[in-house]
Amino acid sequence: MVPKIYFFPPSKRRAGWAPCLGLLMFALAPLAARAQARPAPPRAHVHELFEPSTGPAKGPGYAAWLAYLPVNPALVFGTENEIPDTIVALGENVLEHSSTHELALGWRGMLNHVPRVLESARPAAPAPGENIVVLGTQAEVRAWRPALAGGAALGPDAYRLHRVGDILLVEGGDPRGVLYGAFALLRDIGEEHSLRTLDVTSRPWAQVRWTNEWDNLNGTIEREYAGPSIFFQDGHVRADLTRAAAYARLLASLGIDGCTVNNVNADPRFLLPANIQGLARIAGAFRPYGVRLSLAVDLASPETIGGLPTFDPLDPRVIAWWRDKVDEIYRLIPDFAGFTVKADSEGQPGPWQYGRTQAQAANLLARALAPHGGLVLYRAFVYNNHLNWRNPKADRALAAYDIFHPLDGKFDSNVIIQIKYGPIDFQVREPAQPLFAGLRHTNEAMAVEIAQEYTGQQRQLVYLAPLWKTVLDTDMRSSLSDPPLPVLDLIAGRSVQGFHHTLGGFVGVANVGTNRWLGNPLSLVNLYSFGRLAWNPTLTSAAISDEWTRLTFGNNPTVRAVINKLELNSWHIYESYTGPLGLGTLTNILGSHYGPDPQSAERNGWGQWFRATHEGVGMDRTVATGTGFIGQYPPPLAAKYESLKTCPDNLLLFMHHVPYTYRLHSGQTVIQYLYNSHYWGAKAAAAQVPAWESLHGMVPDDIYNEVLKRLKYQAGEAIVWRDAVTRYFARWSGIPDALHRVNHYPDRIAATGLTLDGYTPVAVKVWETAMGGKGIECVGHASCSASLVWNKPSGWYNVVVQYYDYFLGVSHFTLQVDGHTIDTWAADAHLPGMTMSGTTSTRQTVENVALHRGDTLRLIGVPNGPEPAPVDYIEVTPAAASAAPAKP
Numbered sequence: 001m002v003p004k005i006y007f008f009p010p011s012k013r014r015a016g017w018a019p020c021l022g023l024l025m026f027a028l029a030p031l032a033a034r035a036q037a038r039p040a041p042p043r044a045h046v047h048e049l050f051e052p053s054t055g056p057a058k059g060p061g062y063a064a065w066l067a068y069l070p071v072n073p074a075l076v077f078g079t080e081n082e083i084p085d086t087i088v089a090l091g092e093n094v095l096e097h098s099s100t101h102e103l104a105l106g107w108r109g110m111l112n113h114v115p116r117v118l119e120s121a122r123p124a125a126p127a128p129g130e131n132i133v134v135l136g137t138q139a140e141v142r143a144w145r146p147a148l149a150g151g152a153a154l155g156p157d158a159y160r161l162h163r164v165g166d167i168l169l170v171e172g173g174d175p176r177g178v179l180y181g182a183f184a185l186l187r188d189i190g191e192e193h194s195l196r197t198l199d200v201t202s203r204p205w206a207q208v209r210w211t212n213e214w215d216n217l218n219g220t221i222e223r224e225y226a227g228p229s230i231f232f233q234d235g236h237v238r239a240d241l242t243r244a245a246a247y248a249r250l251l252a253s254l255g256i257d258g259c260t261v262n263n264v265n266a267d268p269r270f271l272l273p274a275n276i277q278g279l280a281r282i283a284g285a286f287r288p289y290g291v292r293l294s295l296a297v298d299l300a301s302p303e304t305i306g307g308l309p310t311f312d313p314l315d316p317r318v319i320a321w322w323r324d325k326v327d328e329i330y331r332l333i334p335d336f337a338g339f340t341v342k343a344d345s346e347g348q349p350g351p352w353q354y355g356r357t358q359a360q361a362a363n364l365l366a367r368a369l370a371p372h373g374g375l376v377l378y379r380a381f382v383y384n385n386h387l388n389w390r391n392p393k394a395d396r397a398l399a400a401y402d403i404f405h406p407l408d409g410k411f412d413s414n415v416i417i418q419i420k421y422g423p424i425d426f427q428v429r430e431p432a433q434p435l436f437a438g439l440r441h442t443n444e445a446m447a448v449e450i451a452q453e454y455t456g457q458q459r460q461l462v463y464l465a466p467l468w469k470t471v472l473d474t475d476m477r478s479s480l481s482d483p484p485l486p487v488l489d490l491i492a493g494r495s496v497q498g499f500h501h502t503l504g505g506f507v508g509v510a511n512v513g514t515n516r517w518l519g520n521p522l523s524l525v526n527l528y529s530f531g532r533l534a535w536n537p538t539l540t541s542a543a544i545s546d547e548w549t550r551l552t553f554g555n556n557p558t559v560r561a562v563i564n565k566l567e568l569n570s571w572h573i574y575e576s577y578t579g580p581l582g583l584g585t586l587t588n589i590l591g592s593h594y595g596p597d598p599q600s601a602e603r604n605g606w607g608q609w610f611r612a613t614h615e616g617v618g619m620d621r622t623v624a625t626g627t628g629f630i631g632q633y634p635p636p637l638a639a640k641y642e643s644l645k646t647c648p649d650n651l652l653l654f655m656h657h658v659p660y661t662y663r664l665h666s667g668q669t670v671i672q673y674l675y676n677s678h679y680w681g682a683k684a685a686a687a688q689v690p691a692w693e694s695l696h697g698m699v700p701d702d703i704y705n706e707v708l709k710r711l712k713y714q715a716g717e718a719i720v721w722r723d724a725v726t727r728y729f730a731r732w733s734g735i736p737d738a739l740h741r742v743n744h745y746p747d748r749i750a751a752t753g754l755t756l757d758g759y760t761p762v763a764v765k766v767w768e769t770a771m772g773g774k775g776i777e778c779v780g781h782a783s784c785s786a787s788l789v790w791n792k793p794s795g796w797y798n799v800v801v802q803y804y805d806y807f808l809g810v811s812h813f814t815l816q817v818d819g820h821t822i823d824t825w826a827a828d829a830h831l832p833g834m835t836m837s838g839t840t841s842t843r844q845t846v847e848n849v850a851l852h853r854g855d856t857l858r859l860i861g862v863p864n865g866p867e868p869a870p871v872d873y874i875e876v877t878p879a880a881a882s883a884a885p886a887k888p
């Protein structure tokens, strides 16, 4: 075999510094040479391989954890001279090509070194003093040097990193394993781990590691928090798929090998021939990274686009339609991964329309896909959203188990039931879904939501791995005499303690968009940790956060300490002001799923109730007196949740209805805990700001500023949550806060209490999200004002204007002291609501304002479009420097 040599560095042994452009040309040279040397494999577009520092989609955060920041090579290789000069791929498939390309990028970025890259080569033993990296499948290594491939068979996607003398060997169970091994090696280098004595074997926990993207053909995304789709635009697949390829690279670096590219509320038009061709282009962009495309499908498609009079899963015409459609897909996408299905849920059509079961629907698709090796990820998120809230036995949490447990064993072997981690819907805390222990003969996968739908929508910092791990680690053993059986073992796709599974895995709803994947640079830790947990769910949240921080921001110990602390505290902080004690996120569940609106969850058919009365709060899900949900768990866990003595405080109100005066294990009453938790959470959210500010100059400025803006906003939004939820429960319970904070805001002046010129008071529907249940709005005027005469001591003050910023319209505000403008700003945050509410409530803080007794503080609001420059209150608190200022 003739080796293909893609790049020889200049005669110098070390490449050293070169002007960026020159370096880039060198690095790209192998790609050009390769393109001429042999025809590209089908749809494996090497020119689409991602360049972190170039490319059309460059921007802060775009390279994410693959920025390949400089490291200290001595820590990794002993001395700089031991950095391998040559990278050799034994094979010539596209995945090994991606691997060498990636290593070359890593060498350049992290080690300031340009290696020689050989492909389809059989290197001789390195000369004395020479160090090389060799990549190949186990079979290729065995053919090259049988003695080196001595370990156990690696299996699909697995890899072994092994140092043999001067050779660093990256060995894969298959070509995808080689790629994963290359990324693992780069991760080790990025974290400055020593590679002098390396021998690590790693294999994925389970077979399925997919993301779901809820993208629509028109380019929008359901629950879109980071800009529009990277795949679709105006009804078709985007012409430029650079971002799709770059996304596949990020996924591959974590070992994620599947991506469902469209919304599970599926548009049947995705199955039209023209769109399948477009999807084939996306699959082509994914292929160099071993990511396989999957599609969410609408079960009614045979009727809606196929022209059949039915979509009954047992009808022979329907069976033939799906078989032909699947064959058509595989003709264009030979490595198509399969279908994701949402049926009979939230308005989606499903088999119940024909009196068929979910298993019959799943098997219909499974049998069409089976000859090609495709899978069906069939979602267990099936429930009735018209439940009778007056019925004390009604409970949405029962649904998945009630529907799917009786069907256990009736699903074909290429069906996997995709189960959300908890029984409700991606809430800030939920117990594990009992169905995980209810499918002994049916494959299962756990779904998490990387997109922060109920957890701050990426405006707020919430690191989700600790939440996911509470579920992964939940012990589902049937008897205390058995060994522990955590959920992570049930989704591993193997037989364990009477569960007979052949496939399993992890699905993460990511919803990446064109705004740097997840918008908030710190939210990327959630995509990263999903991938790492999908590969190895026994990793700790702290270890994953630290890996991500080092790869994203470098190895500076101060930066690591600050960011790790921020990430690791963030879920608990968010939970404490949005849904403690297992209440679930007390958000607006009927629309945006964002700000506080506890009442929206009660007394409707959606079943996210927490049943607050004047006496008590919480869902009684006990077997003894409640909905019986707890009885769906295996006996040991059911016993733990059923008893108030053993039910953990953090799930208390999910499992039990108790009086507000009930004492927690901590000794506090429920009501006082609710107050304290919200005040603590708001304070902790505020403390995140100075923590981040301590990194000024230590992280890139654009990322610093972006994160700072969001953390400041979050600190304000935590106060909105705190006030709304504590007022709500103070009214329901009639029990005041022992610390006299709730409903006492001595430094605030409600907007309705200001002197209004043009502004009019209006009632706010979610009353607890405005002072006195009212705000002011400016309607029918070009501008309005609200003012007060300062009648407290002269001094330096901080002035907060709490206003509402709607999704549409950009109002402008001006704050004046005695006619002098001290601040102007635009309400341009486009928060996800169109009324005064906790969703749109936000604040502007003007620090160190000199106020003298008798001064007039005036707020001028200029409405715009549908946004009437609405205001809640003004708050004036003493500033740190409180000496009386000179009159300006």
Ligand code: GCV
Pocket (backbone or CB within 6 Å): 214, 222, 223, 263, 264, 265, 342, 346, 381, 425, 453, 593
């Ligand atoms: C795609 C929640 C979300 C919906 C989502 C649904 C699901 O209800 O709010 O937007 O629909 O989950 O997972 O199917």
